[in-house]
Amino acid sequence: MASSSSSLTIVACLLLVTICSTNAQLSTNFYSKSCPNLDSTVKSVVQSAIRKEARMGASLLRLFFHDCFVNGCDGSLLLDDTSTFTGEKMAIPNNGSVRGFEVIDQIKSALEKACPGIVSCADILAITARDSVVGLGGPTWNVKLGRRDARTASQSAANNDIPQPTFSLSQLISSFQKQGLSSSEMVALSGGHTIGQARCTSFRTRIYNEKNINSAFAKTRQANCPSTNNTGDNNLAPLDVQTPTSFDNNYYKNIINQKGLLHSDQQLFSGGSTNALVQTYSSNPRRFSSDFVAAMIKMGDIKPLTGSNGEIRKNCRKTN
């Protein structure tokens, strides 16, 4: 009996592949028939957004990271709060900080014209992250696709699972470990801080209170980030003091020179287990590029919704 009912289950599963394959694989050609203009559509919107404001490339890369670390790459970050729904946008690491949602809307509406109801918002984030890195001079890769969109979001998971700039090296390592990412992958992905900006509130304590900081660099940053808590909190400074709109390996050179902007950045080169890899990336940009790409692909594999789980949202800001 048991064996005949289990072979029945197998037959049913073969017929209903989409329902049974809860851990279906993502694939790079997922939309090649259903939305052949996907790549060119996303690329042109991202390129024009970056032409308007180079920082937008950084902001879009960060959206993918903040989506994937909170219950997987499922577009949950994109859902707006309503009177009856609490999303992730107001979570501490996101509120007043994540940006770029209008660009995602623009891509989604172009895709809804080209191939209605086909491309998930979660996949849009994945392609947008790649095109942003490429648009700022970084490496390219084939993006795995086939993620579906969450019908839920979690503000508390966003608060708990997105690493904080105050974290120590061991906290950073465990935060990535929780997502199935190694300490080395954490170091490679942190190279995302070769582009973009941070608010004074995120680095104030470091520039006034820490010892492992280049003193001229600290002075420069202090000039636009007052020591008084709550004053100038939103004043911006580049995460990469040298080339904040070029995706390169200067981030690692900076932290070797004690010019990491965030406490967490400098933790990667503070005499701990990650020092050697920082040295490697600082002197070997090709090795950084290939490790960054591999780690981005792995981050994109975090708990995707596939098959018949989730939905393909019509509007990235709300569930269908």
Ligand code: HEM
């Ligand atoms: C390792 C742990 C990480 C921590 C603690 C961290 C923390 C932060 C903080 C505090 C900011 C500035 C936010 C603000 O002040 O508004 C920031 C910005 C940014 N982060 Fe991270 N981050 C981490 C990893 C990553 C990863 C893995 C990526 C992407 C691969 C990334 C990409 C970015 C980008 C591009 C920005 C600038 C965004 C913009 O200019 O709009 N970060 N991060």
Ligand SMILES: *[C@@H]1O[C@H](CO)[C@@H](O)[C@H](O)[C@H]1NC(C)=O
């Ligand atoms: C989000 O930020 C705004 C302004 O920066 C603040 O007024 C609001 O209280 C914050 N919301 C939460 C949930 O922290």
Ligand SMILES: *[C@@H]1O[C@H](CO)[C@@H](O)[C@H](O)[C@H]1NC(C)=O
């Ligand atoms: C801001 O306040 C926090 C605690 O409220 C304190 O730890 C920190 O040192 C203060 N920042 C500066 C730059 O004094």
